[in-house]
Amino acid sequence: MHSLSEENYLKAIYSQTKEGVSKITPTSIAEELRNNPASVIDMLKKLSDKKLLSYDKVKGAKLTEKGNKIAVEIVRKHRLWEVFLLEKLGYSWGEVHDIAEQLEHIRHEDLADRLDKFLGYPTYDPHGDPIPDKNGKLPATKWLPLSEIAIGKKVKVVNVDDNSPDFLKYLDRQEIGLNSIITIREIQNFDKSLLVELKGKKEVYLSPEASKKIFVE
Amino acid sequence: MHSLSEENYLKAIYSQTKEGVSKITPTSIAEELRNNPASVIDMLKKLSDKKLLSYDKVKGAKLTEKGNKIAVEIVRKHRLWEVFLLEKLGYSWGEVHDIAEQLEHIRHEDLADRLDKFLGYPTYDPHGDPIPDKNGKLPATKWLPLSEIAIGKKVKVVNVDDNSPDFLKYLDRQEIGLNSIITIREIQNFDKSLLVELKGKKEVYLSPEASKKIFVE
DNA sequence: TAATTTTATTAGGCATGCCTAATTTTAATT
DNA sequence: AATTAAAATTAGGCATGCCTAATAAAATTA
Ligand SMILES: [Mn+2]
Ligand SMILES: [Mn+2]
Ligand SMILES: [Mn+2]
Ligand SMILES: [Mn+2]
DSSP states (O other), X not given: OOOHHHHHHHHHHHHHHHHTOSSOOHHHHHHHHTSOHHHHHHHHHHHHHTTSEEEETTTEEEEOHHHHHHHHHHHHHHHHXXXXXXXXXXXXXXXXXXXXXXXXXXXXXXXHHHHHHHTTOOSBOTTSOBOOOTTSOOOOOOOEEGGGOOTTOEEEEEEESOOOHHXXXXXXXXXXXXXXXXXXXXXXXXXXXXXXEETTSOEEEEOHHHHHHEEEO | OOOXXXXXXXXXXXXXXXXXXXXXXXXXXXXXXXXXXXXXXXXXXXXXXXXXXXXXXXXXXXXXXXXXXXXXXXXXXXXXXXXHHHHTTOOOTTTHHHHHHHHTTOOOTTHHHHHHHHTTOOSBOTTSOBOOOTTSOOOOOOOEEGGGOOTTOEEEEEEESOOOHHHHHHHHHHTOOTTOEEEEEEEOTTTOOEEEEETTSOEEEEOHHHHHXXXXX
16 A cells, blocks of 8 residues: 555645646656655655556656556545535635645545435536546546636636635635636736726736636636 | 544543543554554653643543543544544445544544534544533443343343444344444343344344443443 | 452553754855 | 855755565474
8 A cells, every 4th residue: 555645645745647747857846846856756666666656767757547547536535535525524625625634635445425315526626626536537627727817808717727725815815716707807917917897796916926826718 | 633543542531431441551552553562652651741631650641631631632532533433435334433533633623623523523432432512521331241131121222332343234134233222132041142132123133242332221 | 357359550662754964965166 | 356154056964654575383194
């Protein structure tokens, strides 16, 4: 079996792969896990011995099928637990991620499937991330960062790229959430801040950083 | 903060205290945790330094108020999660304990309280063990082992003392569960096996070991 | 009480998963 | 191409939580 730590490495590599990082290096992993490249190299060696990934100075790290399967299972559990925490326990979308970081490592044969059923087979988590199904299949996701939408367009928020309590509380205060309908009113010349209209509500400014983290369709 | 391992020690000492073990020794703890007395002594030293317990060759180990509080919180989470697994996810009472062993260590400020609310403030877990409330208070429990009940008496099963899948599956096959109504029909002379009648069902034999693990009122 | 058995304790080790401080490679600049 | 900067790797350590083997203390039994 694999340890909690090993699972977090696999998940980090999985997520960088999904993000399209072209070469997954000790440095990039260390940044994500907030630890040290030297520690990462130790672990890459171990996971490589276990055939969960390949590592090559030139090509970087890449999950094997076996490693990918484990990573997908953890991601599935993580996102299902987030749905549980939000829908059943009433946590906010800014609180669920940290708790799910712990819950994702709970191990039991059909726990994920039972949870999935109990929750009604949700397809997206509270941040709009797709939930792998029983077989690891992901629902389609086609979305664009708000920062690339033209003036006048009306769009719907379907994903946020930053699950930190900080950022999500910022959005809460702006009254922006998943499924918010947004129309771009102005793009400030001096810094690319956006002035957006929230359907039926108010107009708010979004920093360029924020608008890169909000995905819409 | 305390580690998962530390939490398990505190819980073990708590549970021996509740069982009325008069002197909680390195050996008794090691047996419960299935590890080595030498390891236990290391940990007793650490927990003692942290003021979570006192340890004395003569008096054995004893939780401080602080240590007791932590132990109660873990027991609370353990039992609440067991209720969740049984009632919401449809696990059997023989399966929930092992999963709850993992879930009890999930840490978040008001997780237990939210779970408690979600479950409708249950007072007993699937094995009949009392669930501490928000303030650590336990509901009353007055019950006797089935082995001490006289012939002819009709009693209700309210607790089982062994949460292992093995034993609980044995009870399942005998169709005995919490709230089963049982009448003692015979006590075998040669080994104290019981012949009991299950209300409206059938008569079954219970081994003396089993009858000591079934508590009734 | 003396011998025996059980329990507690100490000493020394090991695996895991981190770290820092070199050192070596590789990449980027000048 | 030479210099400089960044990234990868190696070496050596450390805390945690275990272990076994050896020793000391306590409890039992004879
Ligand atoms: Mn998350
Ligand atoms: Mn994690
Ligand atoms: Mn249990
Ligand atoms: Mn536990």
